[in-house]
Structure formats: structure tokens, C-alpha cells
Amino acid sequence: MALTAHHKMQMYGALLLLPAAVLLAAFAYLPTITTVIQSLFLPGFRGAPSEFVGLENYRFLFDDAKFWKVARNNLIYALGTIPASIALALGMALFVNGKLPGRGLVRMAYFTPTILPMIAAANIWMFFYAPQIGLFNKLLGALGFSGVNWLGDPSVALGSVIVMSVWKEAGFFMIFYLAALQGIPPELKEASDLEGTSRWSFFWRVTFPLLMPTTLFVLINALINAVRVVDHLFILTKGGPNNATKLLLYYVYENAFSFFDRTTAATITVVILLVLAVVATLKFTILDRRTHYQ
Amino acid sequence: MSQSRIRLERVTKRWGATAAVDEISFDVTPGQFVILLGPSGCGKSTTLRMIAGLEEASGGQIHIGERDVTRLPPGDRGLSMVFQSYALFPHLSVADNIVFGLRSRKVPKAEQRERLAKVAELVDLTDYLNRKPAQLSGGQRQRVALARSIISEHPICLMDEPLSNLDARLRSDMRREIKALQSRLNMTVIYVTHDQVEAMSMGDRVILMQHGRIVQDGSPDELYNQPASAFAASFIGSPAMNLLPLVQGDQGAVIDGEPTTTVAPLEAAGGQLGIRPEDIELRPASEPGVPATVLSEEYLGADTIAHVAVGTHTLRVRLSGKHALTGQACCLHWAAESAHLFGTDGLRRHDLTPVQLLSAHRSIPRPPFVGSFQH
Numbered sequence: 235m236a237l238t239a240h241h242k243m244q245m246y247g248a249l250l251l252l253p254a255a256v257l258l259a260a261f262a263y264l265p266t267i268t269t270v271i272q273s274l275f276l277p278g279f280r281g282a283p284s285e286f287v288g289l290e291n292y293r294f295l296f297d298d299a300k301f302w303k304v305a306r307n308n309l310i311y312a313l314g315t316i317p318a319s320i321a322l323a324l325g326m327a328l329f330v331n332g333k334l335p336g337r338g339l340v341r342m343a344y345f346t347p348t349i350l351p352m353i354a355a356a357n358i359w360m361f362f363y364a365p366q367i368g369l370f371n372k373l374l375g376a377l378g379f380s381g382v383n384w385l386g387d388p389s390v391a392l393g394s395v396i397v398m399s400v401w402k403e404a405g406f407f408m409i410f411y412l413a414a415l416q417g418i419p420p421e422l423k424e425a426s427d428l429e430g431t432s433r434w435s436f437f438w439r440v441t442f443p444l445l446m447p448t449t450l451f452v453l454i455n456a457l458i459n460a461v462r463v464v465d466h467l468f469i470l471t472k473g474g475p476n477n478a479t480k481l482l483l484y485y486v487y488e489n490a491f492s493f494f495d496r497t498t499a500a501t502i503t504v505v506i507l508l509v510l511a512v513v514a515t516l517k518f519t520i521l522d523r524r525t526h527y528q
Numbered sequence: 529m530s531q532s533r534i535r536l537e538r539v540t541k542r543w544g545a546t547a548a549v550d551e552i553s554f555d556v557t558p559g560q561f562v563i564l565l566g567p568s569g570c571g572k573s574t575t576l577r578m579i580a581g582l583e584e585a586s587g588g589q590i591h592i593g594e595r596d597v598t599r600l601p602p603g604d605r606g607l608s609m610v611f612q613s614y615a616l617f618p619h620l621s622v623a624d625n626i627v628f629g630l631r632s633r634k635v636p637k638a639e640q641r642e643r644l645a646k647v648a649e650l651v652d653l654t655d656y657l658n659r660k661p662a663q664l665s666g667g668q669r670q671r672v673a674l675a676r677s678i679i680s681e682h683p684i685c686l687m688d689e690p691l692s693n694l695d696a697r698l699r700s701d702m703r704r705e706i707k708a709l710q711s712r713l714n715m716t717v718i719y720v721t722h723d724q725v726e727a728m729s730m731g732d733r734v735i736l737m738q739h740g741r742i743v744q745d746g747s748p749d750e751l752y753n754q755p756a757s758a759f760a761a762s763f764i765g766s767p768a769m770n771l772l773p774l775v776q777g778d779q780g781a782v783i784d785g786e787p788t789t790t791v792a793p794l795e796a797a798g799g800q801l802g803i804r805p806e807d808i809e810l811r812p813a814s815e816p817g818v819p820a821t822v823l824s825e826e827y828l829g830a831d832t833i834a835h836v837a838v839g840t841h842t843l844r845v846r847l848s849g850k851h852a853l854t855g856q857a858c859c860l861h862w863a864a865e866s867a868h869l870f871g872t873d874g875l876r877r878h879d880l881t882p883v884q885l886l887s888a889h890r891s892i893p894r895p896p897f898v899g900s901f902q903h
Contacts, residue, residue: 421615428629430601431629444619
């Protein structure tokens with residue numbers, strides 16, 4: 235077979251792509267496909283072959299009140315962490331982008347929570363939240379208030395977890411905002427100063443629109459993290475009390491490795507993937523049109 | 529109109545121990561086109577930024593009109609500025625870029641539209657109002673930046689090397705356009721540049737700076753014909769003025785390495801003799817003058833720059849037309865009025881006049897034959 239130059243070029247390109255393709259296929263696409271397949275079958279008891287049940291598993295899942303409780307928790311968790319951590323990150327980035335003494339130190343301090351492993355961070359916050367000896371209750375006690383059972387009270391526990399996550403995430407997002415802010419030419423600020431533009435007006439009319447690509451990137455990352463990162467639950471609450479802090483991925487973990495219910499775990503996983511895909515697509519299509527890329 | 533008078537009094541900018549601008553004073557009258565000229569690092573941009581308020585003066589006072597604006601924020605000084613990088617907002621359309629300042633100043637929408645239409649017409653951007661800056665050419669971006677400063681209707685416009693990002697042809701068009709706009713709108717312009725061509729062709733007045741100080745402040749004509757120092761002489765004109773060290777000779781000062789011809793009074797020895805390339809005539813070696821040898825020539829189309837060895841030095845001579853002279857012996861001649869003498873400190877010696885070179889044809893009027901050996 236005679237290879238034309240064009241075919242050779244295509245072959246060359248394909249070979250270059252091969253390593254990445256193999257890795258992605260083995261560790262991302264194949265597991266996804268097997269998970270989808272698994273969610274369509276019921277395992278047989280005592281060695282009987284598993285049985286194809288179609289969407290039966292999904293109907294069973296959607297009838298489960300606990301699933302909806304966990305999904306609601308996750309939605310509240312996402313709504314609580316994403317806007318707060320992005321706003322905080324932007325605020326911190328604007329602050330450390332200005333002229334202030336010890337700027338490097340402040341930047342490092344803001345970034346420290348990101349370097350800490352989630353497990354370590356959660357352990358630190360355990361001591362803040364501890365009912366009798368914890369930092370928060372000590373402070374409240376000193377001011378004459380009675381303490382709160384931060385992680386034990388079902389109405390407060392999810393909020394406590396959210397606060398800790400915001401603390402952990404904001405520093406990471408700040409780095410992206412800081413890099414983007416430094417990419418904005420200083421003449422733009424000077425040009426608007428010459429027109430007597432207020433700081434507030436400059437931020438909303440110039441800085442914020444120019445940061446849109448970063449905001450979009452951070453938003454997608456924050457969304458994924460809201461579903462993906464559950465390490466702190468292992469330390470802080472284990473999903474309790476009364477499922478008040480249980481998030482979707484933790485629920486998947488429980489189903490798969492505590493209850494050995496692989497089918498339910500696979501079904502929830504597919505639901506998570508679908509929801510994430512839909513939200514990410516929406517974000518890109520709606521926000522992309524309003525985003526200026528330089 | 530006195531609103532646009534700008535007065536600087538002993539304005540200084542220090543960064544740590546070094547003074548970028550060292551006690552500069554000048555006074556700009558309304559409607560003047562003033563050029564701040566100098567090599568990079570001479571403090572011209574810093575001076576402009578202090579007038580704009582983007583940089584705070586370490587000392588001295590800046591007055592605009594009757595007001596002392598030294599400590600006022602940029603937006604309260606009543607001036608506009610065109611930046612070297614244009615400083616256009618990349619996410620805004622051309623129209624939004626132009627009216628940016630009007631929105632900041634809460635000018636009513638209807639008036640904004642009216643002024644936008646007028647200014648867009650003026651700078652020829654009417655067809656591009658909906659584009660983003662990235663979709664414009666360099667020259668068009670430059671126009672947007674100009675439009676933004678014109679629409680503010682401030683009587684003073686500061687320009688910081690606005691043409692340095694354009695290619696050579698566009699630059700000469702824009703030079704004329706800016707100059708025409710300035711006189712049409714009767715703006716007071718302070719224009720920073722390191723390009724002496726821009727300075728000569730646009731300025732009513734040129735302030736030449738070096739090491740944070742003013743070297744010379746005068747009309748382009750004065751700077752060209754009466755340079756105040758050897759630095760001013762070498763900075764203005766292209767190719768630059770020839771500067772030759774003078775040493776003591778038998779009857780007066782002679783060019784270093786060429787003791788046969790006296791070119792200046794004895795007191796000028798130790799200083800420098802300056803002659804512009806266009807003021808030198810090449811004559812046959814047999815005639816009186818300064819003996820020289822042509823080393824090489826550069827043909828530039830309308831004229832040729834000959835590099836000529838005199839004593840131990842090389843100087844440039846501008847000859848009109850095309851010439852092939854390399855290797856020939858010749859003799860240089862110039863009129864005493866077109867030679868300049870600079871002292872050991874580099875400053876012009878007003879007290880001395882160069883010696884008139886002997887000329888075989890001095891008394892016979894003749895048509896100019898610059899650079900030609902034929903009669």
C-alpha cells in the first residue's frame with residue numbers, strides 16, 4: 235500500500251495523540267462506559283448472572299427520599315460555596331494586587347489554605363468547631379454567648395462545612411484572579427483616572443469584564459469541586475448528623491464501599507455526570523457569548 | 529483661553545536618591561504645540577505624567593490656568609491624554625471607548641451621541657464605531673485614542689509618544705493629521721517624543737531634555753540653527769551634526785589630526801567644532817579648504833551620505849543626487865556661519881565665531897554645485 239504524504243502526516247499525528255488517548259481511554263472513558271452499563275443491570279444473587287433492567291435502577295433511585303435529601307444538600311453546598319469563594323477570591327486578589335506593605339507575605343498567607351491537604355485543613359477546623367474546647371465556642375463564651383454545636387446540630391452542620399470549604403477554595407481561585415489582574419495594562423486605569431472615573435465604576439466597567447474569562451474558568455472549577463471534593467466530610471461529620479451534611483459523592487462512596495451496593499453507586503454517578511455536563515454546557519454557551527477573550 | 533495655560537515651577541521627581549526630573553520650569557501659552565524631546569530616560573515622560581497627575585511631583589508646583597494642580601487627582605485637572613499603547617478598553621466597542629469619559633462624567637445620553645457623531649466624523653471613524661479595538665489597524669486605534677481625548681473637550685491634550693507604534697508611512701500621515709487637528713481645535717498640546725523628525729515638523733516650540741534637565745527651549749528653527757550645546761546639536765538633524773575636537777594649531781584652533789587648516793580662533797581649542805552634513809561642500813583636492821578622503825558612501829535616493837576622513841576623524845557629508853566617490857581625495861569647504869563652536873563643557877561658545885575658510889571662488893557668484901566636481 236502506497237502511503238501518500240497526506241496519509242503519512244495523519245499517521246504521524248495519530249501516533250502523537252496515542253499516549254494521551256490510551257491513558258484517557260483506560261482511566262476515563264472505559265470506566266465511564268462500564269459505570270453506565272452497570273447502572274442498567276441488577277446483580278444476580280449467589281452467582282446468578284446479572285439481569286438487564288433498563289432504567290429500573292434510576293426509577294428506584296428517584297423514589298428514594300434519602301437521595302433527594304443528599305442532592306438538596308449538594309445544591310445548597312454548591313450555592314453556598316461557589317459565589318462566596320469566588321467573591322472572596324476576587325476581593326483578596328484586588329487587595330493584594332494593590333500597593334501595600336508586606337504584599338508577598340499577605341499573598342502567601344491567602345494561598346496557604348490551598349497548599350494544605352484537605353484532610354489536614356479539616357482536622358484544624360475540627361478544633362475550631364469542637365463543642366466545648368473549640369476556638370469559636372471559646373470566643374463566643376468570652377463574649378458571654380452560649381456555644382453552638384457547629385457540627386452536631388443538623389441545622390448548622392452544613393453551614394459549618396460550607397464555611398470551611400470557602401476558606402479552603404478562595405485562596406486557590408485568588409491566584410487565577412491575581413494573574414489575570416496583572417495581565418490588565420496599567421494604562422487602562424490611568425486613562426480612566428484622567429476622565430475622573432471612580433474606582434467602583436472602573437471595576438464594573440473595565441476590570442470585571444476583562445476578568446470574565448477567568449471568572450468562567452473559576453466558576454467551572456468551583457462547580458466541579460462542589461461535587462468532587464468530599465475529603466473533609468470524612469474528618470468533620472461523616473455525612474451526619476442525620477444526613478445533614480451528606481453530599482452526592484460521599485453518598486456514592488458509602489453505597490459502593492460501605493453497603494457494597496455497586497449498582498446504586500453507579501446509578502448516582504451517572505446522574506452526577508449528566509448534571510455536571512448540562513450545567514457546564516449551559517455556562518459555556520451563555521457566558522461565553524458575553525466574555526471578551528484577549 | 530487662559531484656562532489652558534500650563535506653568536511648571538522647579539518641578540522635581542526623585543526616585544530614591546536619583547532625580548528623574550530635576551527642577552524643571554517652563555510656561556506653555558494656550559494654543560501652543562510644545563514638544564518634550566530627548567533620549568529615553570531623560571525624564572520627558574515623567575514630566576508629562578506629572579502634568580497629567582499620574583505621577584506625583586516630589587517638589588515644585590504645576591499650575592493649569594489659575595489653579596495650582598500639583599496635588600490634584602488626574603480627573604480634576606481638566607486635561608486629556610493619548611498614551612503610547614493607546615490604552616483602549618479591549619472589551620468595549622470603538623463608540624464605547626470614545627464616550628467612556630463622558631459616561632464617567634455623567635454627560636446626558638443625547639449629548640454623548642451628538643458629540644460622538646461629531647468626533648467620529650472628525651477623525652474619520654464613523655464606519656468603525658461598532659468594532660472592537662482588536663479589529664482595527666494600528667492607525668485606526670490611534671484615531672480612537674485621539675477621538676477619546678478630543679471628545680472630552682478639554683483645552684489641553686497630553687501625548688506620550690503616540691506615533692511610536694506605527695509604521696513609517698502611517699506616522700508621517702498621522703503627524704500632519706494631529707497637527708491639523710490641533711490647530712483646528714486650537715488645543716494646547718504637550719507632546720513627548722524621542723523622534724527629532726516629529727519634534728521639528730510638529731512643534732511650535734521644542735523643549736529638549738537630557739538627564740532630567742532642560743538643555744534648550746526654543747522654536748525648531750532655533751534648535752536647528754543655534755543649538756545650545758553639543759548634545760542639542762547631535763540630537764537634532766538627520767544624519768546628526770558632525771562634531772570634531774579642536775586642538776591648538778600655529779595660527780588658531782585646528783581639527784584634531786589635521787593641522788594644516790585653521791578653522792577657529794585659538795580660544796576654541798579644547799572644544800568642538802560642529803558642522804551639519806548638509807552644510808559641507810566637497811570640492812576638488814586642488815582647491816583650498818580642509819583636505820579629506822572619501823571612505824564610503826550611502827546612497828539614499830534623493831541624496832548620498834559620504835563618509836569622509838579628516839585627520840583622525842570621520843564625518844558625514846550630505847550630497848544631493850547619486851555619487852561614486854569612494855577613495856577619492858577631496859577638500860571640504862563650509863561657510864563660517866554654518867559652523868558651530870562648543871566649549872569644553874559642551875555648551876555653545878557665543879563669544880567666538882569660526883574662521884572663514886579660504887575659497888578660490890569667493891568673489892564669483894555661482895550656482896550651487898554641492899558635491900559635484902564638474903563645472
